[in-house]
Amino acid sequence: MEVHRSWNQGMPPTATKQKKTIESINARLALVMKSGKYTLGYKSTLKSLRLGKSKLVILASNSPPLRKSEIEYYAMLAKTGVHYYSGDNVDLGTACGKYFRVGTLSIIDPGDSDIIRSQTAPAEQGQTKEPSS
Secondary structure, eight states: OOOOOOTTTTSOHHHHHHHHHHHHHHHHHHHHHHHSEEEESHHHHHHHHHHTOOSEEEEOTTOOHHHHHHHHHHHHHTTOEEEEOSSOHHHHHHHTTOSSOOSEEEEEEOTTOOHHHHHHHHHHHHOOOOOOO
16 A cells, blocks of 8 residues: 655645745745846835835844834835845845845835735735724
8 A cells, every 4th residue: 555645744834835925925026126126225225215115115034123113114104015024134135136135125116026916915914903992
C-alpha cells in the first residue's frame, strides 16, 4: 500500500499561507519597481506624504518605533494606506531588487501592479464599526 504525502506535511497551514502572501507582495512590488513610480527612504517618503502624492507606504518590520509612528501619523493625515512588510529592511531591499537596505518605501504610482487594491481590501474587510452610544 502506497502512502501519499502532502508537499507541506511538515509545515503548519498558516506558514504556507503566510509564505504565499509574502511571495505575492514581493511579485507585486517587483512590478511596481518595473512599471511604477516610487521613492525609497524615510525622508523622501515623508516628503511624498506631505505633498499628498503617496498612494501606499511600506515599512520594514525592524523600523524604529518613533519613525514608524511618525509615518503612520503622516499617512493618516494624507489618507494613505500603510503596509507593514513582514521581513526586515534587508528583505525589503531585496524584494525591491536593490542591493542595499530599504526601511521605508512610498508608492506614488503603482503602474501595472494592483498592490494598492490588494493591500487596502483586507483592511476594509477586517474593520468593524464600534457601536456608538
